[in-house]
Amino acid sequence: MSRETDLQRVLDCGIVAVVRAPDPAGLVEVVRALADGGVTVAEVTLTVPGAIDVIREAKKQLGDRVLLGAGTVLDPETARTVFLAGAEFIVSPAVNLDVIRLCRRYDKLVMPGAFTPTEILAAWEAGADVVKVFPAEIVGPAFFKALRGPLPQIKLMPTGGVDLTTAAEFLKAGAVCLGIGGQLVDPKLVAARAFDAITATARQYVEIVKRFKAKG
Secondary structure (H helix, E strand, C coil), X not given: XXXXXXXXXXXXXXXXXXXXXXXXXXXXXXXXXXXXXXXXEEEEECCCCCHHHHHHHHHHHHHHHCEEEEECCCCHHHHHHHHHHCCCEEECCCCCHHHHHHHHHXXXXXXXXXXXXXXXXXXXXXXXXXXXXXXXXXXXXXXXXXXXXXXXXXXXXXXXXXXXXXXXXXXHCCCCCEEECCCCCCHHHHHCCCHHHHHHHHHHHHHHHHHHHHHC
């Protein structure tokens, strides 16, 4: 898949699930449960013990059914490692120009994290496909609406603070997709292996995205 194709898949889905847990057990099933609910884009954060093995196994079991990425990638060496394990995109909490350059070299999607307008523009100019605004709960949807005026060309994804009550507001304010962690991949449900409940939550978020696009 090309980077452009993968980006379109992210935009079509409208959701990037953030899969984070203190224990890697069951996380492949979590990714499958998300896909069952229509959330077919997911990042496994490297804060998960054995995250690279989770990515490798999820890729093996689910193939192209899910666009699989790695989160919390802080350096280009790690980025290359996760690509070799099967990740198709990178998400980071901050702007690392070397990581962006490596992703461009291998034609892979990259979504660095930024917070201020200066950081957001710098990430975009460096080659980010989507800029992750983190932590978005600090600024809320109003920040996205304000940025859309001077910087309409930049694709923004809020992460942090996105839940069932705020998701539509972030989309309305100009977000192209939503990064959703614990509100979608609830740690308690993961620990209880309540995969059906995760699928049901995924469907709720997918429905919000569908309703927003139908209005647009």
